[in-house]
Amino acid sequence: MKAKLFSLLFSGFLVIGGWAQDDSKYGSTPEEVEECKKNLSLYREYRDQNLPDQAMPFWRAAFEICPQSAKTLYIDGAKFYGDILDEIYEDSSKLDIRNAYIDTLMLVYDKRIENFNEEGKVLTYKANDLYKYDESRAEEANAMFKKSMELMGMNTDAIAASKYYQTLYGLYREGKVEKSDLLVEYMPVLDILEYNIAKLDDEKKRGRYEKAKGNLDAFFIKIAECEDIIRILGERIAQSPNDIELNKKALAVMNKRDCTDDPLYLEIAERVYADKPTASAAYSIGIQKLKAKEYSDALNYFEEAADLCGDCIDLNQYYLRAGQSAVIIGNTSKARSFANKILANQPxxxxxxxxxxxxxxxxxxxxxxxxxxxxxxxxxxxxxxxxxxxxxxxxxxxxxxxxxxxxxxxxxxxxxxxxxxxxxxxxxxxxxxxxxxxxxxx
Incomplete structure (x- = not known):
């Protein structure tokens, strides 16, 4: 009798345990699970019939009862609120309700991160929608884009990279950041975009990064003249001469815009190189040697830049300069070797x-x-x-x-x-x- 009772109890525990394991994301009690599944089913049915007004009450109920039930709950919620905001965006009489919907949309993204992680990815969506529906909150959006880039690194979405710089430019126009901030941040964003343009085989995906790069360059051209770059970066570096990361960013900008004639260029390059020989620093010193007609030394620095670069995005540029220097000193076989290395990467x-x-x-x-x-x-x-x-x-x-x-x-x-x-x-x-x-x- 005791054995039978134990068996029944044990079976009961298995059933309860099985329910908890399978249905815990839908609620903490059988009643919550039932209510959650009912609301999920109803909102999805109306969603599939393109009836968002009918879907919303059931979506809200599911959002409150079972926030861990499905990632699509948040994807659909963002679309619902985005569609509403699209309709009322230009209606000035609905400013208060528009702001309330924006705050709710932001909450949807926050809850998605809380329950399903992917913070870097979701922050891009959140920041993009915030800036889209309320440009006066550009500073908040800019901070979100920046954090997304920090989390995603070279896998940063094209929108995050492009809009980060766009919002930064807007803040500069409002006097909230300095021109030096735009100059310093240009190269890290460009590196992300060029990395993905070179890496992606999918034409559509690559096109998104190419478009973002075009937008980035359009903003950069508005503010970047060599005279400004030298003056502003010079002042910035004078305040923190031993900030190696700042020196590296400044060097990258000067290389990109070919602002290489000023003595500041060599000063920064040598400081970065002395801290730790890098491809960019070696290349920069090579440029100065080339301009001084010290061609053999220039070739050595360009070769070192290529060696230090590995498979970095500037490798072909280093090979090209090395090859050009080799031609000048008459080492044409080495020049052809460098050219063929470039063609192996880009035929x-x-x-x-x-x-x-x-x-x-x-x-x-x-x-x-x-x-x-x-x-x-x-x-x-x-x-x-x-x-x-x-x-x-x-x-x-x-x-x-x-x-x-x-x-x-x-x-x-x-x-x-x-x-x-x-x-x-x-x-x-x-x-x-x-x-x-x-x-x-x-």
Missing amino acids: RNGDALMLIGDAVAASAKSCDDGKLGKAGAYWLAVDYYQKARNADSSIADKANQKIAGYKKYFPLKTDLFFHGLEEGASYTVECFGEKTTARSSD
Whole structure:
């Protein structure tokens, strides 16, 4: 009898335990669970029929009774309140009720974070809606976007990155932040956008980051002149010269805008490099060496920048500068090696193709075999300039200038005939082992 009673009690505990495990997210009692499921079912039924007014009472009940029941509860709630706000947004007579709905929408996002985490992701939605429906609260939205970026890092949503800078610009226009804040924050945001543009294969997703980058640059251009950058960042750094993070951000901005002539640039670069050699600092010192015509030293710093960079987003820029320096000192094989590394990452990189053209043209003298070897090098160089022009229209003018310059060194038709060639014939440039096409200058 005792054994039977124990068995019944144990079975009861299993049933209760099973209910608690399966249904606890719907409520703490069987009655709450039943009420929660009923309201969830009814609001979803009206939602699916596109009847939000009928859905809302049941949604509110579920929101209060069982906030842990489903993430979709919050996704749907945000849409319900967003649709209401869209309808009344421009009605000035409903300002108070609009603000009440905004506060409720913010609460929906807070409760989603509380019950389902994903704070960085949800803060983007929250900040975006706050700024969308009440631009006077831009400072709050800006702080949310900033926190979202801190939590998400390089996986920050395109909207968060773009709107963070947009709201920061708005605060600058209101006199609530300094221009130096905009200058300093530009590069971290740009890094996020360029990282995702390079990483994403999905054209639609990549397009969102490309659009965000366009918006970012549009705001930056409004405030960024080299004279301002040097003056403002100089004042900011003078206040905190040993703030390495500030120096790093300043250096990145100066590199981006090519504000590299002022002595402040080298001062910052050397300070960052002395603290810890970084790719950006090595590159910056390399730029100064290049301008001072210390080409071998420049090449060494650019190579170091590439080594320190790993697979960072500026790697191709470091390779390009290293290759350009190598051409100047006559190390054309190294220049081509750097160009090929760029092309391995970006097969249609116009600058890399231009670099190969420069390296080939610079080698023309060493290809001179007393016949058409030198001319062959110029033909091949022009081939690469044409490829560069076709790959990147933004460098077409530069490529055309190179093409016109080297066409002057093509042989005459009589010279082609003398060597058994005619216009358009295939020709192998022996010193490079590549085929090109014979062309005359007349």
